[in-house]
Amino acid sequence: MCLLGVAVSVAMIVSILSISHGMRNSLNSYMKESGASLVVFDRSAADLAFSKVTAEEVDKVRNIPGVEEVSRANFTMIMGPRLGDKSPAGAGLGIIPVFGRFYSERMIRKYESKLIAGRLPSRRDELLLGDLAARKLKVKVGDRFPFFREELLGISQYEVAGIFETDLSWENLGVVAHAEVVQQKTGPDFALIFVYTAPEDTARVRDEVESKIPRLIARRASEFTDRFNEQLAYIDEFIFLLSMIAGIVGVLGVLNTMMMSVSERTRELGTLRALGWTGRRVLGVIVIEGTFISIAGGLLGMGFGFLGTELLLAFFSRGYLIASYLPETFLHGFLLALLVGLLGSLYPAMRASALQPAEALRYE
């Protein structure tokens, strides 16, 4: 039971850490692949979903010397359309991320090398679908279907212009729609803008954006996730808190098991003391035993964590979550198990080492 308790605690930590790393890594890749020099967004937004960059601010950025081009981006999430007979079992697809892009702007070109069918969209009633989205919606290039449930800008049917595939499963599950159409859902502001400059101008442009529009923050695409990671600090705090809770549960489990073990083996421990073992040696043996059990639970938990995460992602996340299994994650799990073993067995070990041999041998 103790072994299983530690295993579950470690599995939980491994799973959450791997998913958290996966999310961060996938965002890193997404931003790097944009090819933009800078990513500009709302400094005070706790999450990109709440970031707002106005059209006036976009113009101000565009007019900064050294800015070659600006691509505006907005974002929403919709419930997948019901496609009648075309839809699997007639049911909705679930949540679909919708990336709003202007088809005339440079950002859309990143999909050029990712196309597996069709072409880049050019009209407002055209869509670019991720491979997974196309498969789930059961649509192919040239199909027309009512992507949004309402008529937006007078458009009710959207044509699939192309289908792309990237390494990011949540992007593959998404749909690129014209930013003006998406604006009908999100309002006139943009979530972020991608700024293209010559490499030697990037630093200066970044400083100028931030000095001219203090409300906005400009980061190199490669630094974006650093900033984003700051915003995701609450995830670290959550993981720390969860580690603490898992650790406390594990310590209590080991403590209980080792207390019972010491109690059941009182005569045995008395015999060892009678045979010349010192209290310190008995303490060491109990601590090693508790730690060994805990580490065995930890190793089991790492396996459970890996398998559990894979099963979770395969059956429930529908591709929105990605796990990244880093050595640090498993080290974290191992150290947690080690600490749990040491702390959980220390008190029983101290009790055992304090046993007087004559008294222990009398124990019934």
Added chain:
Amino acid sequence: MNEPIVRVNKAKKTFEGGLVIALDEVSLEIEAGSFVAITGPSGSGKTTLLNIVGAMDVPDSGEVFIDGELAASGRELDSIRARKIGFVFQMHNLIPALTARQNVEIPMLPRPLTSKERKTRALQLLDEVKLKKRAESSVQGLSGGERQRVAIARALANAPPLLLADEPTGNLDSRTGSEVMDLLHEQRERVGATLILVTHNEELCRGADQHIRMQDGKIST
């Protein structure tokens, strides 16, 4: 006369806050290499005396010297037990999860010996008690007599000058008990150790160099 292996000087031991007097200012001396029997009715203090002589307990007052060393505090007691004393208990007190050989190796673990040295010594001792063939058997598979023979081998592991046996035949039939006692005497003579035997059985006291009879926490004769 040589320095006695055990010297107890006015040892007093009480339990339950002084209500029960287990030893009442007992003094005695035991000569090295002798066979000493301690007898007496239940509650007479013989096991308490054995515990004190075996450095498993300390008296509330008085002094105990074992092979010339004062047995007074925890660390000294640990050291004395490890170097100078071998115990044979009534219930053998072997570790059930271990083999006979591993049980014999237990007292040697605190000593600076390699695992090979320990194993060689344990096998040699098991050979002495005629159990070498069962060395790798779990002690759970051994008979009562065999277990007690393993316990004797274990008691001899560190070649202690003092062997203490608390009712070593108490759980055995008379024939097996007799065999175990013969073995105990044989081994004692072989290594030249002192044997202190606590028993209810007057038969086992035959041939004792010293017979201590306990009554109400005192030596009666």
